[in-house]
Amino acid sequence: MNVKKTVLLTVSWVFLACILHSAETAGEEQPASKIVYPYEIASWTVPGNDIDRFVLAALHKNGIDPSPQCSDEVFIRRVYLDTIGTPPEPGEVIAFLGDRRPDKRAILIDVLLDRNEFADYWSLKWCDILRVKAEFPINLWPNAVQAYHRWIHDSIRDNKPYDMFVRELLTSSGSNFCVPPVNFYRAVQARDPSSIAAAVALTFMGTRFDAVPETVSSGMSVFFSRIAYKKTAEWKEEIVYLNPAPAGTLEGVFPDGKEIKIAPDSDPRIVFADWLITPDNPWFAKNIVNRVWSWLMGRGIIHEPDDIRADNPASNPELLAYLEKELVGARYDLKHIYRLILNSRTYQQSSIPRTGNPDAEALFAHYPVRRLEAEVLLDILCRISGIGEEYVSPIPEPYTFIPRDQRNIMLADGSITGPFLELFGRPARDTGMESERNNKISDAQQMYLLNSTDIQRKIRSSQQLRRMTAVARGNKTELTRNVYMLFLSRFPTQTELENAESYFLTEGLLFNQGVEDLAWALINSKEFLYKH
Amino acid sequence: MDAKRKRRINSITRMFLAVFCILIMHVYGDESPAGARPAHAKAVIQIWLWGGPSHLDTFDPKPGAGYDYCGPFDKPVQTNVPGIEINELLPNLAKMADKYSIIRSMTHGISGHETAAYIMQTGHLAGEKLVYPSVGAVVSYFKGYDHGYRGTIAPYVILTTPQGRFSEVGFLGSKYKPFVTGGDPNKQPFVVEGIFLEGVSEQRQRDRRQFLGRLDSLGKSVAGNQEFQWFDRSREQAYDVIMGDAVKLFDLSTEKDEIRDMYGRNTFGQCCLMARRLVENGVLYVTINYKGWDTHNQHFNMMRRKLPEMDVAVSALLKDLSDRGLLDSTIVWWGGEFGRTPKVYWEPPWNGGRGHYGDCFSVMVAGGGFKGGCVVGASDARGEKVKERPVYPQDLLGSIYELLGIDPAAKLPDPQGRDIRVLPPIKDGPGKGVLKEIM
Numbered sequence: 001m002n003v004k005k006t007v008l009l010t011v012s013w014v015f016l017a018c019i020l021h022s023a024e025t026a027g028e029e030q031p032a033s034k035i036v037y038p039y040e041i042a043s044w045t046v047p048g049n050d051i052d053r054f055v056l057a058a059l060h061k062n063g064i065d066p067s068p069q070c071s072d073e074v075f076i077r078r079v080y081l082d083t084i085g086t087p088p089e090p091g092e093v094i095a096f097l098g099d100r101r102p103d104k105r106a107i108l109i110d111v112l113l114d115r116n117e118f119a120d121y122w123s124l125k126w127c128d129i130l131r132v133k134a135e136f137p138i139n140l141w142p143n144a145v146q147a148y149h150r151w152i153h154d155s156i157r158d159n160k161p162y163d164m165f166v167r168e169l170l171t172s173s174g175s176n177f178c179v180p181p182v183n184f185y186r187a188v189q190a191r192d193p194s195s196i197a198a199a200v201a202l203t204f205m206g207t208r209f210d211a212v213p214e215t216v217s218s219g220m221s222v223f224f225s226r227i228a229y230k231k232t233a234e235w236k237e238e239i240v241y242l243n244p245a246p247a248g249t250l251e252g253v254f255p256d257g258k259e260i261k262i263a264p265d266s267d268p269r270i271v272f273a274d275w276l277i278t279p280d281n282p283w284f285a286k287n288i289v290n291r292v293w294s295w296l297m298g299r300g301i302i303h304e305p306d307d308i309r310a311d312n313p314a315s316n317p318e319l320l321a322y323l324e325k326e327l328v329g330a331r332y333d334l335k336h337i338y339r340l341i342l343n344s345r346t347y348q349q350s351s352i353p354r355t356g357n358p359d360a361e362a363l364f365a366h367y368p369v370r371r372l373e374a375e376v377l378l379d380i381l382c383r384i385s386g387i388g389e390e391y392v393s394p395i396p397e398p399y400t401f402i403p404r405d406q407r408n409i410m411l412a413d414g415s416i417t418g419p420f421l422e423l424f425g426r427p428a429r430d431t432g433m434e435s436e437r438n439n440k441i442s443d444a445q446q447m448y449l450l451n452s453t454d455i456q457r458k459i460r461s462s463q464q465l466r467r468m469t470a471v472a473r474g475n476k477t478e479l480t481r482n483v484y485m486l487f488l489s490r491f492p493t494q495t496e497l498e499n500a501e502s503y504f505l506t507e508g509l510l511f512n513q514g515v516e517d518l519a520w521a522l523i524n525s526k527e528f529l530y531k532h
Numbered sequence: 533m534d535a536k537r538k539r540r541i542n543s544i545t546r547m548f549l550a551v552f553c554i555l556i557m558h559v560y561g562d563e564s565p566a567g568a569r570p571a572h573a574k575a576v577i578q579i580w581l582w583g584g585p586s587h588l589d590t591f592d593p594k595p596g597a598g599y600d601y602c603g604p605f606d607k608p609v610q611t612n613v614p615g616i617e618i619n620e621l622l623p624n625l626a627k628m629a630d631k632y633s634i635i636r637s638m639t640h641g642i643s644g645h646e647t648a649a650y651i652m653q654t655g656h657l658a659g660e661k662l663v664y665p666s667v668g669a670v671v672s673y674f675k676g677y678d679h680g681y682r683g684t685i686a687p688y689v690i691l692t693t694p695q696g697r698f699s700e701v702g703f704l705g706s707k708y709k710p711f712v713t714g715g716d717p718n719k720q721p722f723v724v725e726g727i728f729l730e731g732v733s734e735q736r737q738r739d740r741r742q743f744l745g746r747l748d749s750l751g752k753s754v755a756g757n758q759e760f761q762w763f764d765r766s767r768e769q770a771y772d773v774i775m776g777d778a779v780k781l782f783d784l785s786t787e788k789d790e791i792r793d794m795y796g797r798n799t800f801g802q803c804c805l806m807a808r809r810l811v812e813n814g815v816l817y818v819t820i821n822y823k824g825w826d827t828h829n830q831h832f833n834m835m836r837r838k839l840p841e842m843d844v845a846v847s848a849l850l851k852d853l854s855d856r857g858l859l860d861s862t863i864v865w866w867g868g869e870f871g872r873t874p875k876v877y878w879e880p881p882w883n884g885g886r887g888h889y890g891d892c893f894s895v896m897v898a899g900g901g902f903k904g905g906c907v908v909g910a911s912d913a914r915g916e917k918v919k920e921r922p923v924y925p926q927d928l929l930g931s932i933y934e935l936l937g938i939d940p941a942a943k944l945p946d947p948q949g950r951d952i953r954v955l956p957p958i959k960d961g962p963g964k965g966v967l968k969e970i971m
Contacts, residue, residue: 036753136646137658189661210950352754369759419694419714425706428699430663438706441763444686446770447726451737456729499746506739517740526760527750 038493039532040068040350046105048345054319055346058363065354066346067366072097073490074532075105075348078367081531082296083112083342085121085376085409090485109342113335117409119157124375124409125295126152128437129203130169131187133414133429134400138187141236142399142413144176148187149412151180162288162332163277166204170273173241175232182240185227189430193221200224202432204276205255206287206308212255219253222262223272226250242267256282279328283308289323289337290314294434296341298368299361306434315362351532369532371439374424375408377529382408384465384486384519385458391416423448441529449524459519469515476501480518487522571937573900574861575811576671578819579804579846581868582695583645583826586886587894588874588915589835591618591634597914601874603832603884613905621839624847630905631850631859632898633970637909637918638867640925643888645826648869649695654702655926655955662952665702665944667929668817670954672708674938675816684773685727685781686711687816691803695821703946710819717784717802724782727773734775741771781813782806794848801845808852811862825868829885831876850898863900863932867893874915892918895928901935903970921963930958931967 035042046069059066070078076096080088088096096108112118132149134142155165172181185191188199197220198209209217228243250262254275262268276284287308294300301320302308314320323337330336341347351367353360361368372380382388389408393400393416400416408421414429423445425438449455459465464486472479480500484492492500504514522528588594593608594601608617611629618626618634625632642648647658654664665673668688676687688710694700701708714725721728732740751760784792784802787809795801800822807818822842827834846866853859871893872886892911898904909921930940933954940955958965 039750039753136650137663189659195661353757356756369754369757371759417696419712422694428663430699430703440706440759441766442706442709443766443769443773444709444711444726446767447773450767450770451727451729451774452725453723453729454725456732493749496747496749499743503739503743509736509739513736517736517743520740521744521747524744525747525750526754526763530750530759532750532754 035068036350036352037071038490039071039074039352041071042068044069044345045102046343046345046348049340049343050322051319051340051344052346054316054322055344055364057318058316059365062357062359062363064357064360064363064365067349067352067354069345069348070350070367072105074350076108077489078531079105079109079112079342081372081376083109083121083338084115084117085124085373085379086117087380088489090482090489093485093489105348106343109339113338116157119153120407120410121376122156123149123153124373124411126156127412127414128427128429129432129434130184131199131414131429131432132183132412133187135415137189137430138414140176140183140186142393142397143236144180144183144186144238145413145415146399147177147180148183159333159335162327162334163284164332166284167273167277170200170204170276171267171270174239176238176240177234179240185224185240186229186238187432191227191229193225193227194218196224196227197221199432200272201255202306204287205283206290206302206306207255207283208307208309211307211309215253216255216257219259220255220272222250222252223268226268242269285324285327285332286320288334289327290320291434292334292337293323293341296338296347297364298370299364303362304434315359316364367532369526369530371441371530373437373439374421374426375411377424378408378420381455381458381523385461386463387458387461389418389420391418420448420454449529455520455523456516459516459523462519465515465519469512474511476504476514479515483515483518483522487519487528488525571935572861573863573932573935573937575815576667576817576863576865576900576932576936577804577807577811577849578668578817579864579866580695580819580821581825581842581866582821582823584648584868584870584872584888584893585825586827586831586835587636587871587889587892587911589619589831589839589872590622591894591896592636592911592915593617593619594874594911594913594915597874600876600878601914603876605832605835616905616907619839621835622843624843628847628850631854632864632896632904633902633906633908635895635897635908635923635928635967636911637921637923638871638893638895638925638928639918639922640870640890642890643870645869645888648888648890651925652867652869653700653929655929662946663699663702665704665708666700667932668710668819669701669704669708670933670938670944671817671936672710673704673944674942675936676708681814681816683814684769684776685778685815689713689810689815689818691806691818691820692716692799693821704944710817713782713806716799717782717806718797718799720785722782722784722802722806724778726770727778727782737775781809784809791852794844794852796841796844796848798841798845800841801848804845804849805852808849808856808858811853812856812858827872827886828877829882831872831885853899859899861900863902863935864898865895865928865932866897867895871915892916895923897928897931897967897970901971902931902967906970908967908970923967926955926958927965927967930955930965931971934966935971 076088076093080086127149131138132140132145134140134145140148168181169184172179174182176183176186185196188195194217197217201207201209226243226247228241230239232239247264249264250268251259252262252268253259260271262271290300290302291305294305301314301316302312326340327337346364349367351369353366355365360366378389388404390404391402402416417426427436468479468482477497480497481491484490500518588602589605593605595606595608605619607620609620609623609626610617611626613629616629640648640651642651650658653666656664672688675681681687690710690712692713692715694712700710715723723730754760784805787805792805795805803820807820810818824838850864853862870888870890873889877885877887892915909923910919911917912919933940940958942954944952944954946952960966
């Protein structure tokens, strides 16, 4: 029932939108009142929250108009991709479109935050930042990579409070196989105190060591000067521990300038963690809420998110302070921050800007379009084709065998990679910097998408497409609608339908070639390749 | 301590440097970057023997060392240059030793594949807190699209698969990534990923392209977005390649049969031919990743298979480049990440194998300003140690950069703004450093 109604509604929207659309010329700026079908809806249906207060205040001050609310079709695809790195199944889209509950978006957000893929997808992100990689130049070794990845994954799945998560990473001792968080201190290119301190500053303070004065970096290195490593009889096992050799009283300097004497019988790492993980630490909460914001909103309130320093101010300091307070108030429950951001009107804006103001992006006047991450894109292509990616590790060990049906976002080891992931900018995990992941489209990517045997094979082998073709029995309208839903999580507009149908009539084109070309065209559309 | 002052001084210095560079660029033409010098060589073909070829069984035979070292290969052949002998399974290369030089004293002492491959192709020791770009990426940086390269395909091409464990661009970023062909040039057609698509006619390509343009609803709605503008530009460029001459460039069927036969009708042979076509068409750096040299066991059987194939293809490449007048401007360098243990492992499970060996090994260089007919350095009687004139990876790469007109001390753009040189300082002098004796 609901489906039929939606369709009816959809069709009437199509006509309305077509009339509106034909009046517009692409390339021109659109006045705030005009709603772009099928990406937007005219009036807000979600209540929004405090985030919007801060964002709107800043926009208002700068005379920038925010974008209207994105449509349900846009929202469901966007929120799936942003929260679980997976687009919705056609059935999920149709059910959501038919759902009449006024708070259905909030309900969906809660469902997604509890899905298994939430942990899958966010472990990927954390493994980038924590440099999880078996081989050169970060040598965790395969077994430790698996243990570390599982620990990260489980921490996220169990929604371990963020302060506990960091404390375990900073203060653990033991075997790289049995106490996975010790791998934090192994995932560095050099193991001297200064390199370790730099990794800690980058990861948990969002601060680059090159940007801080010498005194700060050397004062901070003291806390990591007693970490020691030793091998065991087990192959590739390594123990990380506190060096028992007499060290005398150490004099450390915290990044805020406060000096401290560390007694020989206390672990300097714990002293540092105690300083870092406090509600009023100027870096700790700021770093993580700013990162989560940038992961969901495409850009940090402080930008780049791992470049926090005095001369790189936040674009909206009140908003940042608010999020910090919320995180501390929620006892470092990161999902609380996700929920706040995802439920805001700011997040649910359309990606079509209403202004040419150069500050619009930095002040979050619309949702920013972003190319899908390499692993996410590959997962979608594999799912449609029905063929999993094949990985061969340079080091054949039980821990490096990847089953073909494993999702690419679940790849634990940065050393196990393939041509697709390399081409589409998967980070090398050498430095842990956010900028290592490159989501900028390149000529070579375009050539691959437009013209490779690989894409052609993926389309031709797709059982889903074959089934759709069989079911349609030559009905081009139905086929086009289903293919659109499969690739773009929405039904086509009237114009799109007409375009597709007339393409099918191309002289000499067989019906299944038409299907192939429609799938090919949608894979190559911006709407498919981008979060929007 | 005085970081702010340091930064200020730094920025002033940088400003002066920038002004200076602009002046220089003005005087010497607008296309020479800061690190460029007059060049002998225009292009490089890197023949990478993936896994590490045995030096004893190729360019540094040791018949006097006995069976435990040279195995069955105890009758090296005399080359056309008096005094130079190479393995008996390389008769074609033996006839043209005047065209190349052999370095018999390469050393870095590293025996792990990835760290050795890294130092041989970047000139830097692993573990310097930063992953350096390979020679090909450095060449793209100094001589590629930013500096007058006009080719439709990337200036740095890999035939046919990347090395995987080794990120070619390092911190330079994806702009300098090599174009990786995929496919097999020994098959007809050579299916180059992204360029050649079987079973889609030119007409259908055009029809689909139009169709695609009509379906771009989101792109038409989000006007003026920089990301999308970039997208449209890269799509145009991709189509320039797809619909342009690149397809013909990779079509080896246009070569005469006798030329194709001369290189050998196998993947490596046709890769060498493809490399010649690429440099002939202006590509700056071609790497051929030639698998199968990590011969821990069954070593001698493998050599009997691989050496003739390699001999035919490499000699054909040198001859062909020379016949076409391209050898003077094209550097060919042959080598892998290390050599192999001079002493044979006869015992099980190796049963006649050779392990990794970074203390002493050989590299062959030709063309582009390198003299032929010379031997640089020497190993000891068993090929285990460098006897004279050690050549370190940065000496070899420094020489290649010099011939290409790239200053080994030039700066690379570090993501974090530090001062990063192309190569670590080279200790030059008589009998050390850059290979002056053969340049």
